[in-house]
Amino acid sequence: MSNESLVLIDRRSDGVALVTLNSPKVNALSTALLARLHDVARELTSNPAGAVVVTGGDRLFAAGADISEFDGPSEAKTIGAAFHAALNAVAAIPSFTIAAVSGYALGGGCELSMACDYRIASTKAVFGQPEILLGIIPGGGGTQRLPRLVGASRAKEIMATGRQVKAEEALAIGLANEVVEPDALMARALELAATIASGATVATRLIKQAVDQGMETDLASGLALELQLFEEVFHSTDSQVGVASFLEHGPGKATFTGK
Numbered sequence: 001m002s003n004e005s006l007v008l009i010d011r012r013s014d015g016v017a018l019v020t021l022n023s024p025k026v027n028a029l030s031t032a033l034l035a036r037l038h039d040v041a042r043e044l045t046s047n048p049a050g051a052v053v054v055t056g057g058d059r060l061f062a063a064g065a066d067i068s069e070f071d072g073p074s075e076a077k078t079i080g081a082a083f084h085a086a087l088n089a090v091a092a093i094p095s096f097t098i099a100a101v102s103g104y105a106l107g108g109g110c111e112l113s114m115a116c117d118y119r120i121a122s123t124k125a126v127f128g129q130p131e132i133l134l135g136i137i138p139g140g141g142g143t144q145r146l147p148r149l150v151g152a153s154r155a156k157e158i159m160a161t162g163r164q165v166k167a168e169e170a171l172a173i174g175l176a177n178e179v180v181e182p183d184a185l186m187a188r189a190l191e192l193a194a195t196i197a198s199g200a201t202v203a204t205r206l207i208k209q210a211v212d213q214g215m216e217t218d219l220a221s222g223l224a225l226e227l228q229l230f231e232e233v234f235h236s237t238d239s240q241v242g243v244a245s246f247l248e249h250g251p252g253k254a255t256f257t258g259k
């Protein structure tokens with residue numbers, strides 16, 4: 001299987017880019033798949049879509065790293081670097097990203113879902129960081145992204161036990177943002193993505209930048225960044241259209257172009 005076929009990208013007419021992991025049987029995140037995912041994420045950064053949906057198979061979103069590649073510290077350094085490069089590139093996609101999670105999202109699969117902005121899970125979805133069961137720790141961002149979503153204590157417990165987190169618990173603790181029936185998963189993810197893609201996407205990208213960068217700094221610096229981006233957004237055509245439409249027709253009537 002060529003690297004290009006390991007991760008598929010479909011740019012839809014509604015402005016949504018659908019990214020699908022395609023590595024039978026379990027969507028193991030091999031270094032080859034991670035390299036392809038990195039390339040796809042870079043493409044979606046240089047040529048952004050209106051919104052992005054990341055998904056896997058019906059039974060497995062992604063089962064985690066390809067354990068057959070594990071050996072010793074040298075290999076671990078290479079694999080960890082590949083995970084960080086790919087998932088950081090996903091997190092850096094300027095568009096709003098949605099992980100549509102059906103079935104197992106374990107280890108690197110869970111880490112990939114957390115690199116997205118929003119997670120919609122089917123009722124059959126199962127999350128987890130089971131690396132402890134191999135005597136190792138998460139190496140694809142799990143020790144950093146999981147506590148930022150569910151809190152430090154809960155994240156430590158999930159990682160220290162390696163237990164699986166089913167969809168309803170994931171929703172309750174903030175690891176998932178929505179839970180839907182399996183046959184409604186893709187429709188809901190694509191619907192939300194299309195709604196965002198049809199909106200003021202320049203503003204959406206600046207919102208994402210403000211939140212992501214602001215969360216990594218102190219409040220004063222975050223507020224300064226917000227002020228900078230608030231001024232910047234008024235250079236967009238969408239801001240002119242949106243303000244004029246509000247004054248003439250009221251809220252929610254503007255047709256945006258993403259410029």
